[in-house]
Amino acid sequence: QVQLVESGGGVVQPGRSLRLSCAASGFTFSSYGMHWVRQAPGKGLEWVAVISYDGSNKYYADSVKGRFTISRDNSKNTLYLQMNSLRAEDTAVYYCAKDHLYRVVGAPGGYWGQGTLVTVSS
Amino acid sequence: ETTLTQSPAFMSATPGDKVNISCKASQDIDDDMNWYQQKPGEAAIFIIQEATTLVPGISPRFSGSGYGTDFTLTINNIESEDAAYYFCLQHDNFPLTFGGGTKVEIK
Numbered sequence: 001q002v003q004l005v006e007s008g009g010g011v012v013q014p015g016r017s018l019r020l021s022c023a024a025s026g027f028t029f030s031s032y033g034m035h036w037v038r039q040a041p042g043k044g045l046e047w048v049a050v051i052s053y054d055g056s057n058k059y060y061a062d063s064v065k066g067r068f069t070i071s072r073d074n075s076k077n078t079l080y081l082q083m084n085s086l087r088a089e090d091t092a093v094y095y096c097a098k099d100h101l102y103r104v105v106g107a108p109g110g111y112w113g114q115g116t117l118v119t120v121s122s
Numbered sequence: 123e124t125t126l127t128q129s130p131a132f133m134s135a136t137p138g139d140k141v142n143i144s145c146k147a148s149q150d151i152d153d154d155m156n157w158y159q160q161k162p163g164e165a166a167i168f169i170i171q172e173a174t175t176l177v178p179g180i181s182p183r184f185s186g187s188g189y190g191t192d193f194t195l196t197i198n199n200i201e202s203e204d205a206a207y208y209f210c211l212q213h214d215n216f217p218l219t220f221g222g223g224t225k226v227e228i229k
């Protein structure tokens with residue numbers, strides 16, 4: 001069965017960096033785009049970034065563009081989110097999600113991880 | 123950026139009711155609209171894709187309609203287990219954007 005397991009969250013000071021990972025299993029990872037979606041405490045969902053199945057295309061929310069970098073290692077079935085220059089407003093649960101389309105960049109589909117909490121605080 | 127205006131923000135329903143949730147896009151997005159259900163402390167569940175297609179495994183009490191700028195999620199014969207937040211998302215253009223969400227309470 002499809003499994004997505006995020007890791008790397010924690011408490012970090014403003015201005016510092018953190019890298020999240022998402023280990024995927026149960027499907028052909030190299031055939032699907034992957035997304036990061038976040039949810040600040042008590043708030044709605046915010047799409048963060050997507051990477052195409054082969055890593056050739058990447059798109060970001062305006063709120064993270066230039067600070068966050070999405071990447072993937074298809075040999076390790078792992079998705080990453082490098083977060084630099086973190087701000088208090090980046091505090092959220094971060095979810096990775098498998099795209100709902102095959103080999104086309106679409107939207108987060110039916111498989112999400114359990115989420116990892118990132119807290120940016122001094 | 124496409125803004126999605128979701129309404130209402132909150133609604134209370136009685137078991138057996140029919141519930142409609144609206145999502146209006148600030149520009150034409152064809153049928154590139156998905157709907158998600160989320161319960162507190164859990165990841166979102168994908169329920170409708172491409173505006174009208176029920177995701178496999180989702181109850182047929184859920185349905186979606188709309189095209190262009192106006193979309194609706196309908197829950198027929200609502201049940202207590204449907205109490206949750208519901209979000210729309212457009213994937214017509216980047217950045218992808220979510221609606222603000224609708225909290226559905228069951229009386």
